[in-house]
Amino acid sequence: MLSSALASEPPPQRQQELAHMVRQECGSCHGMSLQGGLGPALLPADLRDKPAEGLAATIYHGRPGTAMPPWQRFLTEAEAAWVVDRLLSGFPE
């Protein structure tokens, strides 16, 4: 688990908050189990071929012209990168 050694990893309490936000708030479009809904599925197999930086930028800045809003009011760029890292490796419950 090289990625979990990143210096920017959020503290455990914040990780729990982020995990809750992804499951509950992102889940309203992407599904609580991240299998997709109005928004696409976010399981490792769905994201594997996409560059991680692009995914983090999509979370942080949103994607204009689509239903994906920017989440920068609610997390930092480093936290968006952590969320992507978790999504790629199997998201915590």
Place this chain on the structure above:
Amino acid sequence: MRILFSVLLVAFLSACAGTPPLRGTGDLALIIERASGHVTLANTSTRQPYARIGGLGDLSHASAVYSRDGRYAYVFGRDGALSKIDMLEGRMVKRIVQSGNAIGGSISQDGRIVVAQNYKPGGIKAFDAETLELLAEVPAEYAPGQFSKVVGLADSPGNKFVYALFDAGEIWVSDFSDPRRPVTQRFPAGQNPYDGLVTPDGRHFLAGLFGEDGVALLDLWQPEKGSRKILEKYGRGEEKLPVYKMPHLRGWSVAQGKAYLPAIGRHEVLVVDVATWKEVGRIPVRGQPVFVMARPDGRQVWVNFAFPDYGKVDVIDTLKGQVAHQLEPGKGILHMEFTPRGENVWLSARDDHKILIYNTENLTRIGEITADAPSGIFFSSRAQRIGF
């Protein structure tokens, strides 16, 4: 013969000894517990839960419709499951997995057909309400090989179902007069319809648009006149605020000859005269509206909000045309449901793990029910309403 009859009578009476007392179904509630795949059943007169049923799968964004006698609830799960719940016996009667990814459903005017709307594969599927046997399906194939997610499915008179195609920007009307051979008509809607509603009289279908400012309108009494757009350019070209959750539309938006509709990307409720379909007002509120629900008598309209403002609820006074009360009932208010005559409203507070029950006249909290991350609340009185 007489001896046989007596034996049967004794057997019948002794079987009755173990059965619970008779009761009606008019005042029951089903509460979705989204995180754990459970539903809690409650009584809206005693305001107490009476049963809890598990094993329903992924219930994020789950919804329910009722059989016309109010006895059975059909629960549509996000994972494509359709579960039939016996509200009186408090148990699951049947469960099928009918698609990969579903978003709700509806029941026909005659109560015989239950229809699920699906994201993947995009389209609708019709089932026998008694057995859940598949009767027919209408794939949302709007161009060769291209399928759309289906939103806004609602029943309308004549065993018709009306729905919108998110990716295709169309409204479809499928007539299930012959349940195994539906006939479908297509109408243009606009960019990315996100949900729809049938007015309480069953006459008009409205599809809210996400991709543009406006609402698509179809007169189901005169479909030959085609669909048209109302509330065009309500955003006046101003930049939209981010939308962190799609609003929901249903026939509850109509009160006192007006429809109260959530704006998209604006912290406003739009008010439309349903005789002329012209905008007659807009009411500032404290967030992106998700549910804009009139109390059954139309005297109040309650509004809840998308993340991050979902701890708030605004109550609009429809005589004054403005917010009269600002509430902060709890954490993560996801849904609201009025008792049939409107004296109480139940709110689900997801992150408080509670259903909060309010008196709508004096806005005091009169009860609560514990539930695990509750979302949708569905009262059995929906059984008798068009578009529910």
